[in-house]
Amino acid sequence: MEKIPSFTIDHIRLKRGVYVSRIDNVGGDIVTTFDVRMKEPNREPALSPSALHTIEHLAATFLRNHKVWAERIIYWGPMGCLTGNYLLVKGEATPADVLPLLMETFAFVAEFDGDIPGASARDCGNYLLMNLPEARWEAKKYLEEVLCVATEENMNYPV
Numbered sequence: 001m002e003k004i005p006s007f008t009i010d011h012i013r014l015k016r017g018v019y020v021s022r023i024d025n026v027g028g029d030i031v032t033t034f035d036v037r038m039k040e041p042n043r044e045p046a047l048s049p050s051a052l053h054t055i056e057h058l059a060a061t062f063l064r065n066h067k068v069w070a071e072r073i074i075y076w077g078p079m080g081c082l083t084g085n086y087l088l089v090k091g092e093a094t095p096a097d098v099l100p101l102l103m104e105t106f107a108f109v110a111e112f113d114g115d116i117p118g119a120s121a122r123d124c125g126n127y128l129l130m131n132l133p134e135a136r137w138e139a140k141k142y143l144e145e146v147l148c149v150a151t152e153e154n155m156n157y158p159v
Contacts, residue, residue, distance in 0.1 A: 005022060006021060006022075006035075009158075011041040012042065013158035014037065014041055014157070014158060015153055015154055016037050016038060016039060016142065016145070016146045016154065017037055017095070017150060017154030018034055018035070018036055018037070018095040018098065018099060018102060018147075018150065018154065018155055019034065019035040019037065019095060019155065019157050020035075020093075020094065020095060021033040021034060021035040021086070029090060029091075030092045031088055031089070031090060031091075032088070032089050032091065032093045033086055033088050034086065034087040034088070034089070034093075034095070034098060035079075036086065036102065037083060037084040038084045038138065038142045039083040039084065040083075041081065041083050046081065046082035046083050047078075047082045047084075048134060049082065050129050050130055050131035050134065050135075051131050051137075051138050052078045052082055052085075052135075053126070053129045053130060054116055054131055054134070054135035055135045055138065056085070057117055057118050057119060057124070058109045058112055058116065058117065059085065060077070061117040062104075062105050062108045063076050063087070063101075063105060064076075066101065066104075069089070069101055071090070072089045072091060073088075074088040074090055075087070075088040076088075087102075094155075095150075095154075095156075096155065099147065099150060099155075103143060103147045106139045106140075106142055106143040107139075109135060109136065109139035111136070112135075116130055116132060
């Protein structure tokens with residue numbers, strides 16, 4: 001069986017950042033998938049499931065309500081390896097295009113105080129798996145250490 005493209009990325013050299021994972025034509029529409037990599041794979045501890053789940057709820061809610069991007073947001077969700085998230089947007093876009101949006105998103109998560117949207121037994125399949133303090137800490141760390149100082153190295157997969 002052939003490897004899928006995402007398994008051909010050199011995860012040993014991959015940095016934290018924002019990368020175009022793929023661009024697809026879906027029913028005549030272009031969809032860009034971003035790899036929003038919060039942790040260096042295999043070199044630093046992965047995100048905890050409870051922090052990542054909390055980030056998922058907060059970021060998805062923020063993005064789907066964004067005054068400019070809401071109509072282009074298709075999906076926000078966690079990677080199975082717990083090192084980041086996927087963002088799918090309608091249309092072709094670059095990491096530089098979404099960087100300001102991601103900075104807003106992670107600032108929102110880092111500063112969020114209150115009830116986590118969708119964190120109830122009625123609305124979520126595992127609503128107790130939440131950790132707001134840790135999610136805020138991880139979001140602030142990613143915002144300050146990666147997004148606010150991103151370079152080409154953080155926006156282009158290693159070759």
